[in-house]
Each structure stands twice: as C-alpha cells, then as structure tokens.
Amino acid sequence: MDYFSCCFPTLISSLVLLLLASYKGCVLAATFTFVNKCDHTVWPGILANAGSPKLDSTGFELPQDSSRSFIAPTGWSGRFWARTGCNFDESGAGLCSTGDCGSGQVECNGSGAAPPATLAEFTLGSGGQDFYDVSLVDGYNLPMVVEGSGGSGMCASTGCISDLNIQCPQELRVGEGDACKSACEAFGSPEYCCSGAFNTPATCKPSVYSEMFKTACPKSYSYAYDDATSTFTCSGADYTVTFCPSSPSQKASSYSTPTTEGTTTSQGLGTGSGLEYTGTGSGTEYGAGSGTGAGTEYVGGSGTGAGGETMLADGSWLAGLAMGDSYKTTPPALQSALMAFTTTVVLIFALLHL
Structure with a gap:
C-alpha cells in the first residue's frame, strides 16, 4: 500500500x-513551417488575431532555400505573409517595399501587412477542425502555397502559384511590378470594397479585377464574399507555407473544390461550412462584419464543417465534455x-x- x-x-x-x-x-495543435523558394530573401510577418498568443516570432528573415518552423497552440488564429525588398540595419531597424508592417523593425510586434500582400490565414479549431485560406482580398505581392500534412479530412492544398505581378493591370500595379493592388485599395469604391450599399453577398459581386485574380488563382480569395471555393478545412495537421513555389506539387496541382453542399448565406454574412465571414481589410469594411486587419477572420458558427465533423456552437468539444455529451463531440x-x-x-x- x-x-x-x-x-x-x-x-x-x-x-x-x-x-x-x-x-x-489538442495540445500542441499545429506546426507551421515556412519555406522560401524565391530567388531572393523574404521576411515573413506573423500577426495573431485578438485573443491568440504570439508565436515565437512576429517577423523574421528567411533567406533563399531556407525554412523555419513554429508551434501554435489549439485555438490559435492569425495570418502570415512575406515582406519583400526589405532593408534592415544591424540593429534590426528598417523598412520593406511590399508587405511592410510599419513597425520599423524585423519583428512586426502586433502590426499587420500594408497592402498589397498575399495572406495565408488560419484558425486552428479547438473542436478538432482547422480553417485556412490564402487571400488576395488585400492584393498580391508574391506566390504562396499552403499544404497540410498528417491530418484528416479534406486537407486540400491552396494558394496562388501564378505571378500576378506580371499580368497586373497598370492601374493596379505597384512600382516596377513589385506588387498588385486590389481594386478596393486602388479605387476605394464601395462596389469594389463590398462596403456601404454593397456590404452583402447579394449586392457585392465579383468585379473584372477580382475575376482576373480568380482566374489566375482559383483557390484563393479574390474578393470579400468569395467563400465557397476559397475556405479549406483539415483536422490535426501540420502546415507548410511556401513562398514562390518553383512548381506546383502533385497535391497542389490537383486542387479539389471544397464541398459546399448545405452552405447557406445570410444577409451580411457570407457563410460556408458552419462559418461566419467577418473580415475587414485595410480599415475598409469587406462585408457587414467587424474586426480589423487585412483579409478574413472566422468566428464560431455551429453546424457541420466541410470536413464532415460536427462542431458545437462555440467550436469546442470541451463544452460537451463538461455537459456529459463529450463522446458525440470529442x-x-x-x-x-x-x-x-x-x-x-x-x-x-x-x-x-x-
């Protein structure tokens, strides 16, 4: 005894x-690995959404043909992007020509990307399902692909492999083709920004510019209400974010469109797979939701996700555990x-x- x-x-x-x-x-959640296949150095930026902890870095240098990994906890949400044309001195002070976060340092310290910038956005669901996308809502500065590994569910690769800087219209072009603005950023019109009288899925339709983005990058968000073919789900995966992929992998080149059966749309909220879209961009509202920063955010909606797993209204199986209904929701x-x-x-x- x-x-x-x-x-x-x-x-x-x-x-x-x-x-x-x-x-x-459920504990360590996901490992994010950043890979640089560009022919130049990039400086990835990391912005955690409100309520999510900072990762080990908020911005760092990533030389050509190198990689770096971070672990994010369950429930983490935020976005990643690459800054280009940066010039930092020995103290770490400096600026970038695209994607600059305005901190004046290598670390972004809670600041987001100045458009235009290609964004990878994640919400690691505590209900077992992650949501992710690559967004061009705030424009484009370089190719990016997101791939999941070791997970279950659809887990499709997504991103933008095309070089939109080459085919960018003159009125959207930045500098000598360093980046390509969104129509909202370039013109500020409500019909391009999905604001004012155009703040619902019924009134905000794809523009000739967003359709150009969509044609070049069919799996990326091209405008605010582009949910159905742009949001992806996976459970228990690690993710690789590759900048300037030299060529699409077999997985990336055989993209499958997310299942949209059962998807509903309500006024002001473009929805998909039990999600509510509440994104805003660059201080301009995209849709009727709230929040700040570029691109899209997702808040917990109840229902069945695209991966087929049922989530509680608050996205948490722990609530079911406390209420004695854990087996159905775990x-x-x-x-x-x-x-x-x-x-x-x-x-x-x-x-x-x-």
Whole structure:
C-alpha cells in the first residue's frame, strides 16, 4: 500500500504527460513551417488575431532555400505573409517595399501587412477542425502555397502559384511590378470594397479585377464574399507555407473544390461550412462584419464543417465534455487516446493491487 500511495500519482502524472504529448491535435495543435523558394530573401510577418498568443516570432528573415518552423497552440488564429525588398540595419531597424508592417523593425510586434500582400490565414479549431485560406482580398505581392500534412479530412492544398505581378493591370500595379493592388485599395469604391450599399453577398459581386485574380488563382480569395471555393478545412495537421513555389506539387496541382453542399448565406454574412465571414481589410469594411486587419477572420458558427465533423456552437468539444455529451463531440483521435489512457490506468491500478 505504501508503494501504491507513493508511486501511483507519479505514474498517473507521467501517463497524462505522455498522452498530452502524443495528441498534438489538442495540445500542441499545429506546426507551421515556412519555406522560401524565391530567388531572393523574404521576411515573413506573423500577426495573431485578438485573443491568440504570439508565436515565437512576429517577423523574421528567411533567406533563399531556407525554412523555419513554429508551434501554435489549439485555438490559435492569425495570418502570415512575406515582406519583400526589405532593408534592415544591424540593429534590426528598417523598412520593406511590399508587405511592410510599419513597425520599423524585423519583428512586426502586433502590426499587420500594408497592402498589397498575399495572406495565408488560419484558425486552428479547438473542436478538432482547422480553417485556412490564402487571400488576395488585400492584393498580391508574391506566390504562396499552403499544404497540410498528417491530418484528416479534406486537407486540400491552396494558394496562388501564378505571378500576378506580371499580368497586373497598370492601374493596379505597384512600382516596377513589385506588387498588385486590389481594386478596393486602388479605387476605394464601395462596389469594389463590398462596403456601404454593397456590404452583402447579394449586392457585392465579383468585379473584372477580382475575376482576373480568380482566374489566375482559383483557390484563393479574390474578393470579400468569395467563400465557397476559397475556405479549406483539415483536422490535426501540420502546415507548410511556401513562398514562390518553383512548381506546383502533385497535391497542389490537383486542387479539389471544397464541398459546399448545405452552405447557406445570410444577409451580411457570407457563410460556408458552419462559418461566419467577418473580415475587414485595410480599415475598409469587406462585408457587414467587424474586426480589423487585412483579409478574413472566422468566428464560431455551429453546424457541420466541410470536413464532415460536427462542431458545437462555440467550436469546442470541451463544452460537451463538461455537459456529459463529450463522446458525440470529442474528435475521433482524442476519443481513441482517452480510451487507451483509461485502459492503461485500470491495468496499472490492478497490477499495483496484486
């Protein structure tokens, strides 16, 4: 009995730690790996949405043919982009010609990208399902592809492989073709910004400019209400964000359109797969939602996601656990882990009592 009293809590603690470490989908969430295949250095920027913790860096230098990884916790949401044409001195002070975050430093320190910039946006769902997209709503500065690995569900690759700077119309062009503005950024008109009388999916339609973006990059957001073919889901995956992919991988070149069956649209809220679109961009409202920063944000809506997993209204299986309805809402991988853990504890308890 003394051995049991002394060692049983330690054994249980060790098992709990092993369980948590092994189930990265609920504890460590996702590893983001940034890869630079451009023929020049880029300086990725990272902006966490309100309520999400900062990652290990908010901005860093990424030389050609190099990579860097970060771990993001469950529930994290935010965006990534690449700054180009940067000039930083030895103290880390400087500016970038595209995607500059206005901090005057390599670290963005909570500031977002100045448009135009290609954005990768993520919400790591605590209900087991992640949502992600690549957005051109705030324009484009370089090609970018997002690929998931080790996850379950659709987990389709998305992004923009085309060089839009080459085909950018003169009225949207930045400098000598360094970047390509969105029509909203260039003209500020409500019909291009989906604002004012054009702030609903019914009144804000694709423009000739957004259709040009969509044709070149069919899996990227081209304007505010471009949800149906631009939002992707995956569960328990790690993600690779590649800047200037030299050529599409087999996975990236065989994009599959997200399932939109059952998708509904309500006034002011372009929805898809149980999501509500509340994005804004560059201080100009895109749609009737709220929030700040470029691109899109997602807030928890109830319903069945594109990956086929049912989520609670608050996006959390933990609420179901507290209410005694956990088995229906707990992610399948965690169900198995919990069952294995329970069995292990029972066996250890029995052995210690022999």
